[in-house]
Amino acid sequence: MNLNIDAVKDMTYDAIVVGSGVSGGWAAKELTEKGLRVLMLERGRPLEHVTGYETEQKAPWELSEVSRLGELSAKYPQTPEDVAKSVSPYWMPGMDTSYRQDKPFRWLRPNIVGGKSIMWGRQSYRFSDIDFEANAKEGVGVDWPIRYKDIAPWYSYVEKFAGVSGEKLGLPQLPDSEFLPPMDMFLVEKEVRKRIEKSFPGRIMTIGRTANLSEAQKVHVDNGRAPCQYRNQCIRGCPYGAYFSTQSCTLPPAVKTGRLTLRPNSVVTEVIYDPKKQRASGVRVKDSVTLESQEYFAKVIFVCASAMASTALLMNSVSDRFPNGMGNDSDQLGHNLMDHHFRLGANGQWEGGQDRYFYGRRANGIYIPRYRNIGTDKRDYLRGFGYQGGGGRQGWQHHVAELAFGTSLKEDLTRPGLWTMGLIGFGEQLPEYRNRMYLDKTRLDKWGLPTLAFDAEIGENERKMRVDMINDAQEMLEAAGLVNVKTYDQGSVVGGAVHEMGTARMGRDPKTSVLNGHNQIHAVKNVFVTDGACMTSSGCVNPSLTYMALSARAADFAVQELKAQRI
Incomplete structure (x- = not known):
């Protein structure tokens, strides 16, 4: 009996964090720094900072994947080929992440400690009260339970530590951050910016707000980080720690406390509910390699496994109290699935600036903040969109199809081509109950868990918005003096933006x-969900910065509640 008690004691922590990505990393950092002993559980394999980024110094021709794209496409059917070429080891193989698509859906899942914080696009924007108030004002979904003033201090808190470079604009729809110096625009981008803002008052082009260190301040250097080297190899992992990732930013201070235990290869199968205490008591875990099962216990649990995986975990956590999934009294669990719709816009060429070029490989682009349905602008759809994109100058590749040879071809290859500029629209998707994910209990994965099924698509509101997204992109580039402007719409599948x-x-x-x-789960006060699953609306900006702020805020609240013995 005493041995059993000791075993439980050895498996007991103050807090358990499920997932090690953007949200999980912040939860672990904050909870350990506030004095809690934390167990972080990650289903993926270990990935060491610096030494684990095996491809980050390799040239394209050194990547073995280039010669076997057919094999990769079969092994990683959910992974775009351009991603597979450089970071295929970071993604979960397709056969391990199979899922059913009632409607076309794209689900990219990492298979590493750090999750998508290693491969994310790093674009970092704040939500505004225009976003937090929209549902209530328009009668869509439910009202956010917070407003900008509630999260603004936490945006500032995480931005200072993570490091976000950008330019202050003073826009109500896109609040300014605690910025490091902005990265420089290329010549064509500067020209397009001036001409757009002259032709379309209220439309502003700025450099992207990115979690790359344009300069390393003391807080970053003390954490072992260095400024961006302008290599644009971020998706492979950065040994300099120049962009925010779990490995470079939140794990080091958590480890430094001596209160973090990281357990990779750990598939959390269930959150355990204690009906007497009306609280969660711990989690059940299956080792992804040995398939052995184990239980761990804690006073508080943070579920940060990424939106789809976190919700799947809650759905799998059934009991007499929660027969349809933990916290699912509202029957909303799995519903209101959102993403950003994109894959459309315009591209053009600029015939000026032939005596100028650009320097470095900037790991960033431009951003045009939302301007539709702002102020007096009213459209026949709700919400709005922003543009990402950027400019550059064509290199030798523009001669690949040329009919030339010998000396003349070689000389042509030394001269760059025209400047080009592209805009890609990212639009908000409304929360709708019909857009959902659910468990397919007829098909089990390799760990014995139900696989996921997805039944979600963009709606009429988004389709109306996409008309403006294409037309406005073309209109702006043409007004900026670009030639050969071409539009495109490649369609947008929910999940494709990985948001x-x-x-x-x-x-x-x-x-x-x-x-x-x-x-907090309304009915289970010691369980917190702070990743994308928690979002009440999607906005049109990249959401990861909001996950960071919500995670830090929730961790601070959880510690206060623990001290007050309310959880």
């Missing part, structure tokens, strides 16, 4: 939402 949100939304009423304003 999955919703399915365990925050709200004010337990009857219509899963989480409260502190990211």
Whole structure:
């Protein structure tokens, strides 16, 4: 009996964090620094900072994947080929992440400690009160239980530590951050910016707000980080720690406390519910390699496995109290799935600036903040969109199809081509109950868990918006003096932007939402969900910065509640 008690004691922590990505990393950092003993559980394999980034110094021709794209396409069917060429080891093989698509869906899952914080696009933007108030004002979904003033201090907190470079604009729809110096625009981008802002008052082009260190301040250097080297190899992992990732930013201070235990290869199968205490008591885990099962216990649990995986975990956590999934009294768990719709815009060429070129490989582009349905602008659809993109000058590749040979061809290859500029629209998707994920219990994965099924698509509101997204892009580039402007619309599948949100939304009423304003499950106060699953609406900006702020805020609240013995 004493041995059994000791075994439970050895498996007991103050807090458990499920997932090691953007949200999980912040939860672990904050909880350990506030004095808690934390167990971080990650289903992926270990990935060491610096030494683990095996491809980051390799030239394209040194990547073995280049010669076997057919094999990779079969092994990683959910992974774009251009990603597979450089970071295929970071993604979970397709056969391990199989899922059903009632409607076309794209689900990219990492297979490493650090999750998508290693491969993310690093674009970092704040939500505004225009975003937080939209549902209530328009009668869409449910009202956010927080407003900008509630999260603004936490945006500042995480930005200073993570490091976000950018330019202050003073726009109500895109609040300014705690910025490092902005990266420089290329010549064509500067010209296009001036001409767009002259032709379309209210439309502003700025450099992207990115979690890359344009300069390393003391807080970053003390954490072992260095400024961006302008190599644009971020997606392979950065040994300099020049962009925000779990490995470079949040794990080091958590480890330094001596209170973090990291357990990779750990598939969390269930959050255990204690009906007597009406709280979660711990989690059940299956080792992804040995398939052995183990239980761990804690006073507080942070579920940060990424939106789809976090919701799947709650759905799998059934009990007499929660027969349809933990916290699912509202029947909203799995519903209101959102992403950003994109893959459309315009490209053009600029015939000026022939005596100028650009320097370095800037790991960033431009951004045009939302301007539709702002102020007096009213459209026949709700919400809006922004543009990402950028400019550059054609290199030798523009001669690949030329009919030339010998000396003349070689000379031509030494001369760059025209400047080019492209705009890619990213639009907001409304939360709708019909857009959902659910468990397919007829098909089990290799760990014995139900696989996921997805039934989600963009709606009429998004389709109307896409008309403006294409037309406005063309209109702006042509007004900026570009030639050969061409538009495109490649269609947008939910999940394609890798900005999955919703399915365990925050709200004010337990009857219509899963989480409260502190990211707690309404009916299970010691379980917090702070990744994309918690989002009540999607906005049109990249969401990861909001996950960081919500995670740090929720961790601070959880520690206060623990001290007050309310959880």
